[in-house]
Amino acid sequence: ALAVIRERVPFPAVLGYVCFHPCESVCRRGSVSEPISICRLKRFAAEHARPQDQAAAPVTKTGKKVAVVGSGPAGLTAAYYLQTKGHSVTVFEAASEPGGMLLQSIPRFRVPREVVRREIDWILARGIELRTNTAVGPASGFSLEKLRSEYDAVFLAVGAQLSKKIRLEGSEIPGVLWGLDFLREVNLGSWPGTPLGRVVVIGGGNVAMDVALTARRLGAKELQIACLESRAEMPAFKSEIEQVCEEGGVLHPSWGPKRVLANGKLAGIELVRCTRVFDESGRFNPSFDPSVTTVIEADTVVLAIGQSTDFSFLGEIGQSLVTERGTLRVDEATLATPVSGLLAGGEAVSGPSSVIQAIAVGRKAAASIDRYLGGDGVIEEALAPAQENDPWIGRDEEFASRGREPMSYRSLAERQTSFETIELGFDESIALKEARRCLRCDLRLQIGAPILPPEPWLEFDQEHVATTSASEGVYQLLDAEKQILRIAGVVNLRLALEEQLNSNPKARYFLYEEASMYTQRESELLQRFLQEHGHLPAGNDLGDDLF
Structure with a gap:
C-alpha cells in the first residue's frame, strides 16, 4: 500500500495527517453512502510499512545539475523526482533545518515533528544534497545569478513565509502578534511563554484556525475569532473550523478590524461590520458599514489575515519576475519564468495553498525541468509489485449501507493542555474494515470493452x-x-x-x-x-x- 502511494507522492505520512483530501470528494463510494477515508488509510499505511518496503531504485546519472531554492513540500518533491530522473540536485535552505512550512508553521497537533523529519530524511537519502543555513540573495553573497551560472536549471520554491500585514491603528501595541510569526515561534521553541489571557484572532483561514488552537494550548483563557467572511465564506477547512468551535472558540463572522484599543496596555479591538468581501467581478474588495461597530475585550490580538513572500533574494531580476499581485510570473503550463533556466512554483506563485497542492506543483516542476534538460518529463514510477486481483468480490447484504469507520480523537481536556495530535489514527482492524468498504473501481480495468452499438449475436x-x-x-x-x-x-x-x-x-x-x-x-x-x-x-x- 505504501508503494502505491509513493508512486505519486513522496510524503505519504505527512499527507495522512494534514491533507484536506480532495480525492475523497470524488470517491465513487460517496455516491453510495460515504467516501472511503483515503487520507486516514494513507496515514495507517505509512505508519505500519516495513522498512524494507522503502528501498530506493538505482538511477542512471544524466550529468545535469539542478538547484532547488526552498526545502518545503514543493521544493523537496521536485528534488525527489528530479533525482529519480538521474539529475544531480542540490537544495538550498535558509533555515537550520529543512521542511519549510511543514516544520515552521503547521502545529505539532496537526502532524508530529518526527513524522515530518522521517519523510524528509527518506527523500534526502535518495542522494539529494542539502545545504542549510544558506540563504540565496544579494545580502548573503550567494546570488541567484551565481546559482544560474553554476547549475543547468534553478527551481524557486521559497513559499509564502511572511505574515501579510495591514495598516491598522494600534497594531504596534505590545500584545498584538502576527499569525505566521506566532506559529513559527511556538513551533521552533522560541515562544517566550508570555501569558495570553483573553485572545482575539483576526482571520478566517487555516492559519487563523491553527493560531486559535495553538493559543488555546498555551493557556488562552478566552478565545474569539473574527473574520471578514460570513460563516459560509470562511476559507478555512470545515474540519478545522469545527475543531476550533469544539475547543471553545467563539466565531464572529462578517467583522473586520478597525483599531486596536489600549489603556496603558492592550485592552481589546474594535470591529466594523463587513457587508461584502468580494465585488461583482469576484475580486477581493471588502465593503464595510461604518455605522455598525463592536468591541471585544482582549489581552492578546493575533492578526492572521494572509501570507506573502519575501522577494528581496531575487536581486536585480526581481522587477521582471514579480507581478502586481505580489507573486512570481511564470508560464502556467511549464512554470518557467521569463528568465531562461529559471522556474518557480508553490506559494510564491499561487499564494497560500495546501500541502497536497504544493506536492502537485513540485511534481509539475520536476517534469518540466526534466524536459528542459532533454528528458522525456515522465516522472511516474511503478513501485508496487504487479499482481492480479481476484475479480470475485462476493455478496454482502450490508455493503451499500456501511458508513465510514469512526476516528478516535484525543479528549477535549487532553487537547487543550497538549500539543499531541488530535486524531489518534486507525488501528489495523479499523483500517481493514474501512478499506473493505471500497467499491474496487480498479476491477473495471478487467472488464472487456463493450461492442457499440450492442449486438445480439x-x-x-x-x-x-x-x-x-x-x-x-x-x-x-x-x-x-x-x-x-x-x-x-x-x-x-x-x-x-x-x-x-x-x-x-x-x-x-x-x-x-x-x-x-x-x-x-x-x-x-x-x-x-x-x-x-x-x-x-x-x-x-x-x-x-x-x-
Whole structure:
C-alpha cells in the first residue's frame, strides 16, 4: 500500500495527517453512502510499512545539475523526482533545518515533528544534497545569478513565509502578534511563554484556525475569532473550523478590524461590520458599514489575515519576475519564468495553498525541468509489485449501507493542555474494515470493452450452444462477416444447433429465440430477409417463389 502511494507522492505520512483530501470528494463510494477515508488509510499505511518496503531504485546519472531554492513540500518533491530522473540536485535552505512550512508553521497537533523529519530524511537519502543555513540573495553573497551560472536549471520554491500585514491603528501595541510569526515561534521553541489571557484572532483561514488552537494550548483563557467572511465564506477547512468551535472558540463572522484599543496596555479591538468581501467581478474588495461597530475585550490580538513572500533574494531580476499581485510570473503550463533556466512554483506563485497542492506543483516542476534538460518529463514510477486481483468480490447484504469507520480523537481536556495530535489514527482492524468498504473501481480495468452499438449475436461454439434451450424456436446462423447464412425453425433448438456445429463450418455467430409457433416465426424472418436482400439466405433451400 505504501508503494502505491509513493508512486505519486513522496510524503505519504505527512499527507495522512494534514491533507484536506480532495480525492475523497470524488470517491465513487460517496455516491453510495460515504467516501472511503483515503487520507486516514494513507496515514495507517505509512505508519505500519516495513522498512524494507522503502528501498530506493538505482538511477542512471544524466550529468545535469539542478538547484532547488526552498526545502518545503514543493521544493523537496521536485528534488525527489528530479533525482529519480538521474539529475544531480542540490537544495538550498535558509533555515537550520529543512521542511519549510511543514516544520515552521503547521502545529505539532496537526502532524508530529518526527513524522515530518522521517519523510524528509527518506527523500534526502535518495542522494539529494542539502545545504542549510544558506540563504540565496544579494545580502548573503550567494546570488541567484551565481546559482544560474553554476547549475543547468534553478527551481524557486521559497513559499509564502511572511505574515501579510495591514495598516491598522494600534497594531504596534505590545500584545498584538502576527499569525505566521506566532506559529513559527511556538513551533521552533522560541515562544517566550508570555501569558495570553483573553485572545482575539483576526482571520478566517487555516492559519487563523491553527493560531486559535495553538493559543488555546498555551493557556488562552478566552478565545474569539473574527473574520471578514460570513460563516459560509470562511476559507478555512470545515474540519478545522469545527475543531476550533469544539475547543471553545467563539466565531464572529462578517467583522473586520478597525483599531486596536489600549489603556496603558492592550485592552481589546474594535470591529466594523463587513457587508461584502468580494465585488461583482469576484475580486477581493471588502465593503464595510461604518455605522455598525463592536468591541471585544482582549489581552492578546493575533492578526492572521494572509501570507506573502519575501522577494528581496531575487536581486536585480526581481522587477521582471514579480507581478502586481505580489507573486512570481511564470508560464502556467511549464512554470518557467521569463528568465531562461529559471522556474518557480508553490506559494510564491499561487499564494497560500495546501500541502497536497504544493506536492502537485513540485511534481509539475520536476517534469518540466526534466524536459528542459532533454528528458522525456515522465516522472511516474511503478513501485508496487504487479499482481492480479481476484475479480470475485462476493455478496454482502450490508455493503451499500456501511458508513465510514469512526476516528478516535484525543479528549477535549487532553487537547487543550497538549500539543499531541488530535486524531489518534486507525488501528489495523479499523483500517481493514474501512478499506473493505471500497467499491474496487480498479476491477473495471478487467472488464472487456463493450461492442457499440450492442449486438445480439453469440459466438457459434460449443460453450454458447450449450446455454441454449432445448425447446421449440428459430435460430439464425451468420458467417465471419456477420452475414446471415441460414434461418430455421426447429423443435429442439439445442439439438439443431449442435448438428449445425458439425455440418456448417462457415457459421461463426448465431442468434436464437424460443417460439412455440416456430414455423410461423421462421416464415416471418425469411420474408423479411427476402424483402431486404431479394433472395433467401444461402443455407435455406426453399424456392424463392414460395415467398
